Amino acid sequence: MKKGRNPRRAAERASRGMRNMRAVLTEQAKAKPKQRLRVLVADDERDSVSMLAFILADEGHEVREVYRGSEVLRLVREFNPDVVLLDIGMPGMSGYDVARELRQEYGPGKPLLIAVTGWKQSSDRILAKLAGFDHHLAKPFESSELLKLLAPAG
Numbered sequence: 001m002k003k004g005r006n007p008r009r010a011a012e013r014a015s016r017g018m019r020n021m022r023a024v025l026t027e028q029a030k031a032k033p034k035q036r037l038r039v040l041v042a043d044d045e046r047d048s049v050s051m052l053a054f055i056l057a058d059e060g061h062e063v064r065e066v067y068r069g070s071e072v073l074r075l076v077r078e079f080n081p082d083v084v085l086l087d088i089g090m091p092g093m094s095g096y097d098v099a100r101e102l103r104q105e106y107g108p109g110k111p112l113l114i115a116v117t118g119w120k121q122s123s124d125r126i127l128a129k130l131a132g133f134d135h136h137l138a139k140p141f142e143s144s145e146l147l148k149l150l151a152p153a154g
Contacts, residue, residue, distance in 0.1 A: 037061045037150060040079055042072045042098070043087035043116065048139070052085060052116070055143050061150075069093030073101055081111050083150060088117040088128065096131040103132030114149060116141075 039061045041052045046067060053063045064079050066072055070092030076084065084102070088095035099113050113135075115128045120138035128136045135149050 037082040038064075038079060039083045039085065039150075040064050040066065040072070040075055040081040040111075041085045041116075042066045042069070042075075042090065042095075043085075044068065044090045045087070048087075048116075052146075055146075059147065059150075069095065069098050072098045073105075076102060076111065083112045083114065085114050085116045085146075086133075088115055088119050088124070095133075096127060099128070099131040099133050108132070109134070112149075114146070116146075 037056075039056050041049050041056070041063060042065075043049045043052075044067050049065045049067065053065055056063045064075060064081070066075050067090075069090035072084070072086065072090075072093070086095045086098060090098075095115060095117065099115075102111070102113065113133045115133045115136045116139065117124070117128075117136070118139045125136045137145060137149070
């Protein structure tokens with residue numbers, strides 16, 4: 001045994017650390033969504049899609065991924081998501097066009113449409129609202145911002 005080390009104190013510290021970890025995990029469990037959402041992530045940047053899908057799955061949501069605007073409408077019909085995270089500048093069909101079509105087909109509110117985009121000018125936000133988006137998140141953003149927007153949907 002090393003000089004100055006007390007096994008009892010080490011055990012007490014370890015026990016305290018375990019209690020702290022349990023408290024943190026309990027708080028995290030309480031913060032998890034009460035309802036599992038079906039979320040469609042649509043972006044041509046595969047790394048962005050993978051990151052968002054990982055975060056959302058870790059929060060307990062069911063996630064589908066798509067990389068072309070023209071595929072979003074088909075997947076919405078098949079998957080019936082509660083939320084669509086949609087990049088505006090996608091190949092095949094812009095996020096604005098997809099949002100307009102979804103609002104025309106499903107009406108306001110369902111699915112919840114969130115623009116997740118690098119387009120961050122005030123005019124981009126206005127165009128997103130006019131196209132039917134419920135929210136606009138400019139990249140980069142904190143995952144906590146996204147999770148706050150999802151809370152009312154659950």
